Amino acid sequence: MAQHYIYRKAALAAGTLLLATSIWSFKDDLFQISKNLDVFASVYKEVNLNYVDDINSSKMIKTGVDAMLNGLDPYTEFVPESEIEDYKLHYVSTQYGGIGAGIFSRDGKVFISDIFEGFPAQKADIRPGDQLVKINDIELTSRNSDQVSQLLKGSKGAGIKLLLKRGNEPAVEKSLIRDEIKQPNVSYYGMVDGNMGYIKLDKFLENSADEVTTALTSLKKNNPNGIILDLRSNGGGILQEAVKIVNLFVQRDVEVVSQKGKIKEKNYTYRTVSTPLEPNLPLVVLVNGRSASASEIVAGSLQDLDRAVIIGQRSYGKGLVQQTFSLPYSSLVKITIAKYFIPSGRCVQALDYAHRKDDGSVVKVADSSLHEFKTKDGRSVYDGSGVYPDVPVKQERFADITQTLVGKLLTYDYANQYRNTHAKISPAKTFALTDVEYDDFVKFLSGKNYSYNTTSEKMLTALRAEASKDKQYPELQPELEALKNKLAATKKNDLQVHKPEIKQVLENEIAARYYYEKGRYETNFKYDKEMAQAVKILQDKNQVLAILKGEGTYKVIGKPQVTLAAAKTDAEN
Numbered sequence: 182m183a184q185h186y187i188y189r190k191a192a193l194a195a196g197t198l199l200l201a202t203s204i205w206s207f208k209d210d211l212f213q214i215s216k217n218l219d220v221f222a223s224v225y226k227e228v229n230l231n232y233v234d235d236i237n238s239s240k241m242i243k244t245g246v247d248a249m250l251n252g253l254d255p256y257t258e259f260v261p262e263s264e265i266e267d268y269k270l271h272y273v274s275t276q277y278g279g280i281g282a283g284i285f286s287r288d289g290k291v292f293i294s295d296i297f298e299g300f301p302a303q304k305a306d307i308r309p310g311d312q313l314v315k316i317n318d319i320e321l322t323s324r325n326s327d328q329v330s331q332l333l334k335g336s337k338g339a340g341i342k343l344l345l346k347r348g349n350e351p352a353v354e355k356s357l358i359r360d361e362i363k364q365p366n367v368s369y370y371g372m373v374d375g376n377m378g379y380i381k382l383d384k385f386l387e388n389s390a391d392e393v394t395t396a397l398t399s400l401k402k403n404n405p406n407g408i409i410l411d412l413r414s415n416g417g418g419i420l421q422e423a424v425k426i427v428n429l430f431v432q433r434d435v436e437v438v439s440q441k442g443k444i445k446e447k448n449y450t451y452r453t454v455s456t457p458l459e460p461n462l463p464l465v466v467l468v469n470g471r472s473a474s475a476s477e478i479v480a481g482s483l484q485d486l487d488r489a490v491i492i493g494q495r496s497y498g499k500g501l502v503q504q505t506f507s508l509p510y511s512s513l514v515k516i517t518i519a520k521y522f523i524p525s526g527r528c529v530q531a532l533d534y535a536h537r538k539d540d541g542s543v544v545k546v547a548d549s550s551l552h553e554f555k556t557k558d559g560r561s562v563y564d565g566s567g568v569y570p571d572v573p574v575k576q577e578r579f580a581d582i583t584q585t586l587v588g589k590l591l592t593y594d595y596a597n598q599y600r601n602t603h604a605k606i607s608p609a610k611t612f613a614l615t616d617v618e619y620d621d622f623v624k625f626l627s628g629k630n631y632s633y634n635t636t637s638e639k640m641l642t643a644l645r646a647e648a649s650k651d652k653q654y655p656e657l658q659p660e661l662e663a664l665k666n667k668l669a670a671t672k673k674n675d676l677q678v679h680k681p682e683i684k685q686v687l688e689n690e691i692a693a694r695y696y697y698e699k700g701r702y703e704t705n706f707k708y709d710k711e712m713a714q715a716v717k718i719l720q721d722k723n724q725v726l727a728i729l730k731g732e733g734t735y736k737v738i739g740k741p742q743v744t745l746a747a748a749k750t751d752a753e754n
Contacts, residue, residue, distance in 0.1 A: 194579035221245070228562055245378050252519055252541070254534040256503050262511040269486075272386070272418070278337045279362045281481065282307060286326045287329040287590070294593075297364075301357040307345065309694060310597030315344035335362045348601065366418075369702045370396035373717040378405035381702065382426075385418030390425035396427060397458055401741075407463040407719030409712065410479075413493060417474025420502060420521070421451070427482050429451040430464055430489070435524075438484045440502045442519030447504070463725045464489040467716040468568060473497035477529050478521065481568045486523040487558045487729045490718060491570040493711050498531025498567035523555035527564035560731040572726050573719065574711050582675040583682050585633040586626075596690035609692045609703035614684050622687060623676055635675075 225245075226587075230238055239261070246259045247551040260268045265495055281300020282293050291313040296303045313321055316332045324332075335341065339359045346352045366389035369381040371612035378400030393410075400408065417423075424437045431437075431453055466480045466489045477496050500521040500683060519529050532543045546565035554562050563569065586592050599618075606612050614622075634642075676683070685708045693698035706712060 182748065192454050197520050201597070215664070216614050235554055241722075250514075252537075254501065256499075256501060256515065257517050259508075259517050260515065260708040261515050265511060265513070276360050277334055278339070278359045279334045280305075280307075280341065280343075280357050280359060281362050282333070284313065284326055284329055284333070286329075289322060289324065291321050291324070291329050295693070295699060298699065299364070300362060301360050305355050305357055306596070307343075307355070308347070308600060310347070310594070310600075312346040312632075313343065314346055315342075335359050357743060365392055367392040368698055369394050370400060371703075372400065372403050373409070373706060373716065375603065376406045376721050377409055377716055377719055378403065378407070379409045379411065379712075381411045385415070385420075385422045385426075389418065389422045390429075393426050393431060394458060394479065402457065406460065407465065407717070408459065409467065409710075409715045410489075412476040412480060413467050413469040413711070414471040415473075415476040416471065416497075419475050420475060420478065423475035423478040424451045424453070426479055428455050429458045430460060430461060430483065431457055431486055435486065438478050438521050438523055440521045442502070444518070447518050462610070463719050463722060465719055466491050467715060468493045468496045468604045469572060469711075470494050470497060472568075473499040477492060477568050478523060481523040481527075481529055482701045484568060484571065485527075485554075485556050485562065487556050490572060490715075490725060490728050491568060492572045493570050493574055494576050494719070495531070495569050495573075496567040498529050498565075500530030502527040521528070525556055525562055527552070527554045527562060529564065529567050529727075531565060531567050547640070552618070558727075561600045572714060574714055579682055580675065580679040581629070581633050581635045582679055583686060585684060586683065586695075589631055590627075591626060591629060592686050592690050595622050595687065596694055598625070600694035601690050606691065606695055608699040609696045610706065611699075612688060612692050612704050614688050614691070617629065619680065619684055619687075622683075627677075698731050 184706075207734050225238075225242070228241075229238060243259065245259055250257050250259060279300075280295040280302040282302035283295035283297075284291055286292075287296045292309060293309050293311045293313065295309060309676070313329065315321060316329070319332065321329055321332075333341070339358055341357050341359055343355050343357065344352050345355060350565060366382060366384050366386055367380060368383045369379075371379055373379045378397070380396045380400070381391060382389065397408070400540050420438065422439075427437045433453050433456055434454045437453060439448070441448050464483065467490060468476065468480050468485055470479065472493075473496065477499065478491075480491050480496060493512075500520050502516045502521050503515050504518045505513050505515045507513050520530060522528050531545055533546050534543055537543055548566075551563045551565050554564060556562055685705070689701050689705050693703035696703070718728070
């Protein structure tokens with residue numbers, strides 16, 4: 182009994198000490214918070230009162246808050262009242278009042294970049310390349326794109342008057358009625374080669390799951406041999422929408438994703454709740470280096486559940502969950518509250534924001550730190566590196582000349598000219614630029630500035646610089662000059678050497694002038710290597726099953742070796 186009494190006393194003393202320590206720690210935290218807020222407020226007050234020039238106090242606070250959050254991650258951000266509407270448009274809703282046109286600034290003027298089918302601008306025959314001169318009699322010469330965009334927006338049903346100029350034609354005034362502009366989450370769906378259903382999902386905002394459901398229901402009427410869900414360059418959105426989309430393809434009461442953070446009350450596991458719309462049809466998901474967040478939940482969970490073959494390039498690697506919190510004066514803050522984990526138990530977060538280098542830079546989760554996980558049927562998958570495709574397809578980049586022609590808007594200008602001189606073209610899926618028309622484009626470039634440096638020229642320039650540092654340039658100069666001349670001579674043939682990909686870009690731009698965004702997709706199908714690979718695999722059900730069992734030709738052996746530089750490049754291109 183005495184021994185038991187001593188144990189009880191010791192346990193009571195330990196508990197009391199733990200409670201006292203916790204209370205002390207809590208009080209210390211409160212003191213530090215109060216102290217730091219007091220310091221911040223005092224600095225703001227003294228600067229505001231004493232600084233030599235007038236201060237924009239709202240801007241200064243925004244700068245201070247941004248700097249404070251900058252040390253966390255790119256997704257934790259403060260949104261002031263002035264930016265709330267733009268925030269909702271980009272992260273929550275896809276609706277606004279307007280005319281249905283994109284704009285951009287060029288040489289101090291404002292031009293139409295894109296037209297959205299079915300909206301006021303298209304119905305009024307406004308075209309890409311048209312210059313916007315005035316909006317409601319307001320001159321636009323001194324206004325940037327954001328300011329012009331705000332002038333174009335307004336409530337549904339409100340009138341708007343535009344003065345437009347097309348090429349050398351006289352300016353024309355057009356009166357339009359603003360409509361509710363709803364940019365869909367699903368930008369395209371339809372049947373492609375091999376009797377496959379194709380769905381392009383651009384984002385996971387409100388109603389994205391409903392839109393995918395509508396697309397899938399429509400495609401099922403064609404008795405497709407398989408479904409291709411395209412999540413390439415989809416940066417994500419609402420987590421719950423991703424869960425609903427996975428539920429279209431897997432049975433009820435299956436775990437899709439769980440989120441785990443510091444606050445236990447915010448930890449949650451999301452499971453499917455409905456009977457799936459299509460649980461058996463062969464499924465491919467396309468991803469690339471810009472597929473992130475909710476896209477990775479869909480692709481990763483379907484991979485972990487052995488429900489879909491993933492094709493493309495390694496995804497971005499964003500395994501973080503954000504939640505918004507309301508602040509005073511109609512502002513808000515979006516905070517990363519948790520990491521998410523897909524069914525195998527892995528988190529795909531590729532960058533370690535919690536352990537930065539001394540210079541503040543972020544490092545990729547080391548390959549040596551990756552952990553192996555198993556899919557439902559036993560395939561090996563890994564955490565910390567995004568979603569690695571079951572069937573990798575190398576991402577090919579356009580040549581320097583092609584990128585230059587696009588960047589200098591010369592393909593855009595030619596497409597506008599083509600539209601103004603050709604009343605119609607063949608359907609987008611069959612449209613192709615003839616050799617004669619391509620030669621016409623080459624003539625169109627005559628006298629225009631599209632100078633560029635090839636990769637080889639850049640390397641030569643670097644070599645010359647290094648040779649100069651080592652005082653070897655005089656000796657090497659003849660050879661370097663000869664190589665420079667050879668590169669210049671080869672460069673003259675670039676318009677013919679890279680003709681196929683330049684034609685691809687031109688056809689894409691021209692088709693968009695007649696068939697809008699739908700035309701861009703359909704004319705590009707014949708060039709899409711990931712799409713071709715998806716169709717090829719879906720046509721062989723045995724191969725699909727073999728890949729999903731880890732027995733296929735495309736089985737990835739070992740940990741995915743992807744450098745941070747490669748991941749960054751994938752995300753930026």
